Amino acid sequence: MAVIKPRTLSGFMELLPARQAQFEKIVDTLKRTYSLYGFTPLDTPIIEAAEVLLAKGGGETEKQIYRFSKGDNDLALRFDLTVPLAKYVALNYGQLSFPFRRFQIGKVYRGERAQRGRFREFYQADIDIIGDEKLDIMNEAEIPSIIYKAFTSLGLERFLIRVNNRKILTGFYSMLGEAEKSGDIMRTVDKLDKIGREKVRSLLTDELGLDDSKAGEILDFMSISGKNTEVIAALEKYRGRNEVFDIGVDELKAVTSYLAAFGVPEDHFAVDLTIARGLDYYTGTVYETTMLDHPEVGSICSGGRYDDLAGYYTDKKLPGVGISIGLTRLFFVLEDCGLLNDDILTAPADVILFPMTDDISAAVSTATEWRKRGVRVQLYTENKKFKSKMSYADKCGFPYVAFLGEDEIRAGAVSVKNMNTGEQVTLDASAAAELILGGIAGRADGRIIIG
Amino acid sequence: MAVIKPRTLSGFMELLPARQAQFEKIVDTLKRTYSLYGFTPLDTPIIEAAEVLLAKGGGETEKQIYRFSKGDNDLALRFDLTVPLAKYVALNYGQLSFPFRRFQIGKVYRGERAQRGRFREFYQADIDIIGDEKLDIMNEAEIPSIIYKAFTSLGLERFLIRVNNRKILTGFYSMLGEAEKSGDIMRTVDKLDKIGREKVRSLLTDELGLDDSKAGEILDFMSISGKNTEVIAALEKYRGRNEVFDIGVDELKAVTSYLAAFGVPEDHFAVDLTIARGLDYYTGTVYETTMLDHPEVGSICSGGRYDDLAGYYTDKKLPGVGISIGLTRLFFVLEDCGLLNDDILTAPADVILFPMTDDISAAVSTATEWRKRGVRVQLYTENKKFKSKMSYADKCGFPYVAFLGEDEIRAGAVSVKNMNTGEQVTLDASAAAELILGGIAGRADGRIIIG
Numbered sequence: 001m002a003v004i005k006p007r008t009l010s011g012f013m014e015l016l017p018a019r020q021a022q023f024e025k026i027v028d029t030l031k032r033t034y035s036l037y038g039f040t041p042l043d044t045p046i047i048e049a050a051e052v053l054l055a056k057g058g059g060e061t062e063k064q065i066y067r068f069s070k071g072d073n074d075l076a077l078r079f080d081l082t083v084p085l086a087k088y089v090a091l092n093y094g095q096l097s098f099p100f101r102r103f104q105i106g107k108v109y110r111g112e113r114a115q116r117g118r119f120r121e122f123y124q125a126d127i128d129i130i131g132d133e134k135l136d137i138m139n140e141a142e143i144p145s146i147i148y149k150a151f152t153s154l155g156l157e158r159f160l161i162r163v164n165n166r167k168i169l170t171g172f173y174s175m176l177g178e179a180e181k182s183g184d185i186m187r188t189v190d191k192l193d194k195i196g197r198e199k200v201r202s203l204l205t206d207e208l209g210l211d212d213s214k215a216g217e218i219l220d221f222m223s224i225s226g227k228n229t230e231v232i233a234a235l236e237k238y239r240g241r242n243e244v245f246d247i248g249v250d251e252l253k254a255v256t257s258y259l260a261a262f263g264v265p266e267d268h269f270a271v272d273l274t275i276a277r278g279l280d281y282y283t284g285t286v287y288e289t290t291m292l293d294h295p296e297v298g299s300i301c302s303g304g305r306y307d308d309l310a311g312y313y314t315d316k317k318l319p320g321v322g323i324s325i326g327l328t329r330l331f332f333v334l335e336d337c338g339l340l341n342d343d344i345l346t347a348p349a350d351v352i353l354f355p356m357t358d359d360i361s362a363a364v365s366t367a368t369e370w371r372k373r374g375v376r377v378q379l380y381t382e383n384k385k386f387k388s389k390m391s392y393a394d395k396c397g398f399p400y401v402a403f404l405g406e407d408e409i410r411a412g413a414v415s416v417k418n419m420n421t422g423e424q425v426t427l428d429a430s431a432a433a434e435l436i437l438g439g440i441a442g443r444a445d446g447r448i449i450i451g
Numbered sequence: 452m453a454v455i456k457p458r459t460l461s462g463f464m465e466l467l468p469a470r471q472a473q474f475e476k477i478v479d480t481l482k483r484t485y486s487l488y489g490f491t492p493l494d495t496p497i498i499e500a501a502e503v504l505l506a507k508g509g510g511e512t513e514k515q516i517y518r519f520s521k522g523d524n525d526l527a528l529r530f531d532l533t534v535p536l537a538k539y540v541a542l543n544y545g546q547l548s549f550p551f552r553r554f555q556i557g558k559v560y561r562g563e564r565a566q567r568g569r570f571r572e573f574y575q576a577d578i579d580i581i582g583d584e585k586l587d588i589m590n591e592a593e594i595p596s597i598i599y600k601a602f603t604s605l606g607l608e609r610f611l612i613r614v615n616n617r618k619i620l621t622g623f624y625s626m627l628g629e630a631e632k633s634g635d636i637m638r639t640v641d642k643l644d645k646i647g648r649e650k651v652r653s654l655l656t657d658e659l660g661l662d663d664s665k666a667g668e669i670l671d672f673m674s675i676s677g678k679n680t681e682v683i684a685a686l687e688k689y690r691g692r693n694e695v696f697d698i699g700v701d702e703l704k705a706v707t708s709y710l711a712a713f714g715v716p717e718d719h720f721a722v723d724l725t726i727a728r729g730l731d732y733y734t735g736t737v738y739e740t741t742m743l744d745h746p747e748v749g750s751i752c753s754g755g756r757y758d759d760l761a762g763y764y765t766d767k768k769l770p771g772v773g774i775s776i777g778l779t780r781l782f783f784v785l786e787d788c789g790l791l792n793d794d795i796l797t798a799p800a801d802v803i804l805f806p807m808t809d810d811i812s813a814a815v816s817t818a819t820e821w822r823k824r825g826v827r828v829q830l831y832t833e834n835k836k837f838k839s840k841m842s843y844a845d846k847c848g849f850p851y852v853a854f855l856g857e858d859e860i861r862a863g864a865v866s867v868k869n870m871n872t873g874e875q876v877t878l879d880a881s882a883a884a885e886l887i888l889g890g891i892a893g894r895a896d897g898r899i900i901i902g
Binding site for chain 1: 454455456457458459460463464465466467468471472474475486487488489490491492493494495496497498499500502503506517519520521522524526537538539541542543546547548550552553558560562571572582585586587589590593596600709712713714761763764765798799800803811812815816819822823825826827828829830831832833834843846847
């Protein structure tokens with residue numbers, strides 16, 4: 001009868017139940033965190049008119065896009081959540097209140113070459129704050145606290161939020177009289193981590209035609225590091241030579257000045273003049289987040305300030321700031337590095353209840369009462385041997401198993417076994433619910449990510 | 452600069468923030484309900500290989516499907532969540548434990564003719580219980596309690612869960628010696644509500660060629676109604692004439708016998724011999740759910756028992772029972788009928804905090820402390836006039852507004868205004884958090900659906 005071999009396309013993540021439960025907990029934690037900062041949930045279609053989605057056009061993106069016709073319609077699948085946001089804000093401008101803070105966690109599609117850890121369908125978890133004409137710098141200052149709260153809520157401890165300001169970079173290159181080459185210079189300097197100082201120097205002089213002293217000045221500038229106050233003190237020495245630079249330094253000072261009040265420890269935050277984050281889009285503060293023990297993973301949460309969200313759809317000037325987490329890739333990496341906490345509760349229910357009599361009324365009533373109290377209960381009624389039932393309970397990872405036999409029914413009680421300790425007690429249904437909820441509560445606080 | 456008119460495709464639901472917040476609350480409530488019954492969350496790709504998705508092939512579905520190529524791949528968007536479940540279970544059979552209970556809430560795609568209230572992209576919210584070879588009837592008995600819990604948790608009161616058993620129907624038609632015509636007869640009888648008894652009688656005799664007495668027997672059978680016990684008593688009179696029929700009656704008795712223990716009031720449940728739910732797929736209990744005051748909407752939650760989930764992918768016999776809610780259409784209908792409760796909290800945060808001084812450290816610290824306590828806080832730092840700030844707070848529907856000026860800072864306090872009552876108090880930050888959380892808790896219990 002079976003005629004088609006079941007398979008899932010390569011580049012598409014499909015998880016087994018316990019892993020999926022972990023993934024859901026990450027999504028729930030991010031939603032809760034974003035909500036704490038006043039972001040409203042948004043959902044936009046996965047399919048859009050191709051001309052709308054590709055308004056900006058060109059580049060690598062267009063090659064990767066899933067585009068097709070249905071009837072007369074030229075359609076495409078969204079490749080990020082930013083273009084749909086721009087469309088949404090332009091379309092609903094009159095009905096939104098600004099600043100407009102939204103989060104969206106959804107699937108996006110890119111037909112990349114299939115390889116390990118690259119996905120064609122993947123979740124992005126984005127937040128953006130959109131202003132009407134203006135957007136105060138304090139919105140940029142708040143972002144690191146959201147990143148910090150998100151990852152610490154997930155359990156991650158060993159990470160660093162790196163921040164820079166694009167105005168400092170463009171201002172600095174203008175000071176050197178190299179404003180026109182600033183894009184090329186940033187692309188080159190971006191390689192410092194990978195190829196080192198001397199090779200970058202060669203590229204700056206040989207390929208970009210900068211003279212030795214300018215290349216040296218750039219490299220010296222990029223080597224500014226230390227505590228936030230030290231970096232800013234070093235930047236202050238350049239003040240007065242370029243207006244954009246000075247604004248950039250003021251913005252950076254604003255972003256760093258409230259960190260403690262926002263609850264971000266100094267050791268989780270660093271000003272890093274080498275990061276630039278793309279070349280056209282961002283215009284102010286930029287963010288990257290790296291795992292200290294896994295630098296090879298690259299940034300796990302990036303974003304920045306932009307001046308013009310929706311220029312392709314509207315003449316309104318809509319500046320904004322946002323960050324994005326590539327959730328599917330992050331999840332893959334966490335699993336790969338062994339950083340997912342497999343001790344957290346991933347079972348489909350808190351307790352599995354086995355009726356031991358033919359009439360299961362008492363078991364049904366107990367399950368109903370427990371559910372009213374918020375206990376997640378699986379009622380098991382298959383006709384199997386005891387051993388097979390316990391093996392099922394064990395495989396699914398239920399933290400508690402409950403039995404309801406004639407003795408219990410006569411006593412108005414239920415027997416509950418803690419599958420972790422092996423301890424078994426007989427209690428009335430109400431006390432049993434308390435026992436189970438108490439046991440679960442302890443595990444719910446567990447970190448989803450360990451590292 | 453703006454070159455492309457922003458638009459959203461017709462047949463695709465895209466909601467404004469307050470509506471979206473209501474939609475999210477419905478999704479969260481369904482997730483919580485399904486979890487209470489031991490269903491594990493699942494997520495499968497939206498894109499599948501066309502040959503996998505269309506294994507069953509044919510019919511209306513194939514015409515409506517979004518199908519396209521990317522590279523060498525013949526791809527299609529899922530049109531329901533059942534076929535992907537069948538694929539998933541067949542593919543991962545060895546790693547799953549049975550009965551396997553999963554819920555999935557996700558978007559599916561059907562290129563239907565665009566018309567009001569019809570969607571091309573829509574959410575389905577499905578639960579299924581899959582057995583390995585066997586699945587006990589009690590799983591079918593539990594389903595009405597899940598439907599009841601789901602809709603009452605959403606706030607809906609005026610609904611009826613209608614249940615039938617396909618074995619009773621096929622058994623009855625066999626008794627009449629019309630087993631081969633049973634499909635046609637069911638299709639005809641299905642029209643009773645719409646065209647009435649006499650027109651159905653004509654169709655049965657003229658089109659299907661049944662003699663008058665058989666047509667009369669069928670119509671008499673279909674008019675059996677009353678309390679569950681009365682319907683079952685009427686069915687018992689047919690016992691002994693057909694084995695399948697007798698099994699069907701036993702199953703129906705099992706399904707109805709534990710209703711009270713499962714917490715389903717008798718007035719929310721009815722045996723209804725006229726419902727059949729499709730013609731090939733279901734083999735036992737079938738369910739429909741209708742809104743008492745809006746019969747024109749049809750069934751808002753349907754499903755049933757099937758014997759062979761994944762025959763196209765595997766030789767394993769995998770019986771199951773499941774139900775599905777067409778969430779996008781339901782949401783559209785609820786809005787259309789004015790049944791969405793617009794009094795529930797849909798603001799992006801519980802409180803908006805306005806710093807009234809240049810140094811906003813105190814406001815940042817207060818926001819940080821409140822967030823630690825679980826209060827959702829929007830910190831507002833735009834340079835606007837007071838009136839404009841209050842108008843923003845009002846439009847977004849924040850239940851509380853907080854002010855932090857020099858007086859408050861000196862006193863170590865914060866002023867909090869209840870936007871509903873207009874009452875304003877000045878408290879320390881900790882007491883203010885309690886006040887806000889207390890006020891919010893009252894609204895969180897609110898019904899999402901009124902009706």
